[in-house]
Amino acid sequence: MLTRKVKLAELAEEKAMLTPAYAGRSATAPVPKYALPEGEMAPDVAYRLIHDELMLDGNARLNLATFVTTWMEPEAEKLMAETFDKNMIDKDEYPQTAAIEERCINMVARLFNSPEHEDAVGASTIGSSEAIMLAGMAMKWRWRARRKAAGKPADKPNLVMGSNVQVVWEKFCRYWEVEPRYIPIEHGCYVIRPEDVIACVDENTIGAVAILGTTFTGEFEPIQEIHDAVVAHNEKTGFDVPLHVDAASGGFVAPFLEPDLCWDFRLPQVKSINTSGHKYGLVYPGIGWIVWRDKEELPEDLVFHVNYLGGDMPTFTLNFSRPGNQIVGQYYNFLRLGRSGYTRIMQALRENATWLSGKIAAMGPFELLSDGSAMPVFAFALKDGTKYSVFDISNRLRERGWQVPAYTMPANAQDIAVLRIVVREGFSRDMAGMLLTDLERTVADLQAQPPPNPMAPAPQFKH
């Protein structure tokens, strides 16, 4: 939300004020909501006012909509609180935070089987969205250089991807003036297929995107097959279309649960990969990572060198200042968990997810679009002929505190509406059992008394 339009009615005097509830104990005077207060207030009063208002937010641990971490160990929280004040961009002032960032980039690159893992080319970002913007720019710059070198026009770049991409890819295309070529998904197949990618590729294609863990169902796209088809097509046509893997969610899952799955830099045409440290990297928001295959894939004129903080500092990020504490939180997890710790956690999450999806499938009214066996995420729809909608279910579950999102699938499966559950650390088998009981009760109630007008979806997701 860039700006919030304050409704006129809200500006009526009493609505534009916060009225303290602890009369006589701390403060009794109302405080303006939309204007900077004239005076000061005691820290405990400010804390109490804000703390109380935030009670109306959903409970993060019952939020099964988000992929983002909602629980970390107390030691990680302590370290992160100790490092809130460090600006990660001030690398000269905070050389150890910079060294830790460097180590993390190398660890992530190694996890993705980078050939350059000793001297990995990458950056930490605020999340996968920033990482994707950087990867997209590098693809566009590289394509433009190839076109110019061949004496060909470079004014009509396009990017090939599924209609199931996260909105950041749409933003990238609009902000950087690249034509998006969306491959529609279909009933029964919610990932893109190699032949559809090839059908969309031409000499103006800056790259193709494959997703390791789609936002809609959590499934892995067939990356090796897409890669092999792109390589064969490049050989036939003389193009040099690179593949980018959007591993926002799966980047910290597949290496531990499916180490033999070939989706990363083991595939030579995979030139860049993004992942979110704040998803299955198990760090509070916001931290993401972008890694390129080698130096060649990151055009030098995208990297700026600044010296006003002392020393030469190469930077390739969209924003500048950012707290160093998320990097520290990521490093804590890497040291604390290691490969075996991440593997144990991911196995436990997968077991929880597949247990829950199995129980939901057995309830009767639902069919699964995915079962949580790739990533601990699954989506399910109501069978035809039900007299209530997934939106009714989502709403009723909310009354018990559970946040289970309902949404429609992208083109060409917009007529399918689903519920999705993201199983994360902190969502125990016990909680899964409680959710199941609430879901069974909700379904029984809705079956006994169907709503006169089943809820329709909110405005559809569309590209």
Ligand SMILES: Cc1ncc(COP(=O)(O)O)c(C=O)c1O
């Ligand atoms: C596949 C995919 N790509 C990109 C993103 C954006 O990631 P972030 O929230 O880290 O910016 C998401 C977020 O859910 C995602 O699922």
